[in-house]
Amino acid sequence: MTDAPSALPWRRAVVTGGAGFLGSHLCEHLLNAEVEVDCVDNLLSGSRENIAHLSGRPGFRYVERDVSAPDVREALPGPYDLVLHFACPASPADYLRHPLETLDVGSLGTRNMLGLAERDGARFLLASTSEVYGDPLVHPQREDYWGNVNPVGPRSVYDESKRFAEALVTAHVGDRGADAGIVRLFNTYGPRMRALDGRAVPTFVCQALAGEPLTVAGDGNQTRSLCYVDDTVDGILRVAASRSVRPVNIGGTDEVTVHEIALRVVELTGSASPIEFVARPTDDPQRRRPDTTLARELLGWTPHVPWEEGIKQTIAYFAARPSAPPDPRG
Secondary structure, X not given: OOOOOOOOOOOEEEEEOOOOHHHHHHHHHHHHOOOEEEEEOOOOOOOHHHXXXXXXXXXXXXXXXXXXXXXXXXXXXXXXXXXXXXXXXXXXXXXXXXXXXXXXXXXXXXXXXXXXXXXXXXXXXXXXXXXXXXXXXXXXXXXXXXXXXXXXXXXXXXXXXXXXXXXXXXXXHHHHOOOEXXXXXXXXXOOOOOOOOOOHHHHHHHHHHOOOOEEEEOOOOOEEEOEEHHHHHHHHHHHHHOOOOOEEEEOOOOEEEHHHHHHHHHHHHOOOOOEEEEOOOOOOOOOOOEOOHHHHHHHOOOOOOOHHHHHHHHHHHHHHOOOOOOOOOO
C-alpha cells in the first residue's frame, strides 16, 4: 500500500465510472477515509461485482445513470465538495465496441460533471490518459508534449474523447474560474480488471492461468510503464487535493517491453504457456513512459508497489475467481 495520509479534505464525493476497475478502488479508498461517496455508473463497461463489497456501507450510494444524459444532475442532489470524473470505456475492446458512447462521455459527460462541480463549488478532477500523447515522438512523455495522435484512426474515439475533455476542463478553468484539474494515467493494473479486455496484463494473466499461449502483439518490443492500482489511486487523490489546474502524469517509471511483461507473467504463474506473436493493432504506441517529475516535485508522489508484488496480487485475484481458468500450478 502507499503512504498517502488516511485523512482526506472532503466530506462528500461523486465518482463517475465508480463501478469500473479504477473507479471502484477510488470509491473504496474514499470510504475508508470516511468520505461519503455517490458512485455513478451505467454499467456499460463497469460491473456491480466491483462494488458489491461496498453495498450497505455507511456513506455509500450507487446511482445507475449515464453521465452523458441531460438529466443526470437531477439524480445527484449533493452537495459535493469533490467530483471525480472517471466514466469512460478504457480498454480497447470496450471503446472499439462503443465508439459513440466513448465520444459522448468525453464531451457531454464531462460538460455535465463540470456543471455539477460548478453548482456545488466542488473540486473537479478529470481522468485523462497517456493516450493523449498517441504514438509519441518525444520520450519520456512530459505534460507539455502535445502528442502524435491519428484523429481518424481506430483508437481515435478514445484518444480524441480525452483530448476534447481536457480542452473542456481548461476552458472552464479559464472562462469560469473552475477549480478543476487533469490527471493523465499510464497503464494501471491490478485486481478488478476484466479478463481478456484487450489490455496486456489481464490478458496475459488469464492466458497463463489457463495454460494457453500468451498472445503478444507484433514483435513485443513496444514498451509500457505499469503502475499498480494502489499507487495510481494515491497519485489521483494527491492531484485532487492539490490546487493544480495543469495536467499531471501518474504512472510507473520502470519501462518494460510487452514481451518482457508476458515472460514475467509466465514465470510468476508457474505456467508452461508459450509465447505466440500476433498482428499488432493499428496505431499501437511504440514507446510509453511518463515523465513524473511534476508529480514528484508538486505532490511528493512516487510509486511504491514493486512490479513483482503487484503482479502477484493481480494473479491471485484472477486465480481466485469462480470463473477463472484452472491454475497450472495446481
